[in-house]
Amino acid sequence: MxxxxxxxxxxxPVLVWDFPTRLFHWLLVALVxxxxxxxxxGGNAMWYHERCGEAILALLIFRLVWGFIGSTPSRFRTFxxxxxxxxxxxxxxxxxxxxxHLSHNPLGGWSVVAMLLVLFIQAGTGLFANDDIATEGPxxxxxxxxxxxxxxxIHRLNHDVIIAxxxxxxxxxxxxxxxxxxxxxxxxxxxxxxxxVDSAEAAQQSLWLxxxxxxxxxxxxxxxxx
Numbered sequence: 001m002x003x004x005x006x007x008x009x010x011x012x013p014v015l016v017w018d019f020p021t022r023l024f025h026w027l028l029v030a031l032v033x034x035x036x037x038x039x040x041x042g043g044n045a046m047w048y049h050e051r052c053g054e055a056i057l058a059l060l061i062f063r064l065v066w067g068f069i070g071s072t073p074s075r076f077r078t079f080x081x082x083x084x085x086x087x088x089x090x091x092x093x094x095x096x097x098x099x100x101h102l103s104h105n106p107l108g109g110w111s112v113v114a115m116l117l118v119l120f121i122q123a124g125t126g127l128f129a130n131d132d133i134a135t136e137g138p139x140x141x142x143x144x145x146x147x148x149x150x151x152x153x154i155h156r157l158n159h160d161v162i163i164a165x166x167x168x169x170x171x172x173x174x175x176x177x178x179x180x181x182x183x184x185x186x187x188x189x190x191x192x193x194x195x196x197v198d199s200a201e202a203a204q205q206s207l208w209l210x211x212x213x214x215x216x217x218x219x220x221x222x223x224x225x226x
Contacts, residue, residue, distance in 0.1 A: 014195040016102055018071040020210035022191055024063050031056050032119070032162070039159075046135045050126070054138075054221050057123040060116060061217035062210075069213070071206060073102060079109035086110065098182035102195055111169060118161050125155040127225065138225035 017025075035052035038045040067076040079101075081089070089106040099105045104112060127139040129152040140148055176182045187193045 058221040079104035081106040
């Protein structure tokens with residue numbers, strides 16, 4: 001990166017979110033949206049609901065692995081902070097200046113984990129769920145009807161938890177954009193963030209590694225549900 005790319009504030013464009021992480025994020029947004037819509041429609045749309053659930057499970061497995069072997073900003077150890085750090089950050093949340101975190105901030109990091117967890121629960125329980133009409137999860141036959149009914153109840157309850165977390169996520173993004181004047185949307189599209197010179201450990205593109213992890217995750221889900 002040459003000096004012309006540096007801004008007058010002494011910052012430069014830094015690749016913070018690698019392409020696999022960005023692709024995961026936007027595919028997850030699309031699949032969760034389609035899954036929710038098809039679940040509400042019901043009937044023949046449940047076929048799409050089930051396929052989306054399986055695709056979401058593969059994406060979640062990919063992100064779990066990528067959180068350990070992906071580029072530095074995408075790794076869990078980069079953005080998961082301890083309780084004291086989270087509390088200190090929360091006490092400064094309403095300062096007007098933008099955050100100084102290349103990856104997720106301490107609250108945002110744990111919100112990512114919360115979202116992954118509830119989506120894992122949703123996808124996992126969906127494998128065993130039934131609607132007492134015509135739709136049964138691909139692993140329904142491996143459990144009793146009573147167990148399936150309990151998992152179906154969790155699946156339905158967790159639906160509301162996901163909606164709540166998505167609402168909090170959108171509100172947080174708008175809060176940062178409007179109140180703190182920090183755009184978190186564009187970096188998740190382009191991968192680029194303006195950052196202090198010589199102070200960032202930028203993301204490294206590992207497309208072949210990501211493709212391999214994605215293929216293994218997709219194969220695992222395929223053989224699980226087939």
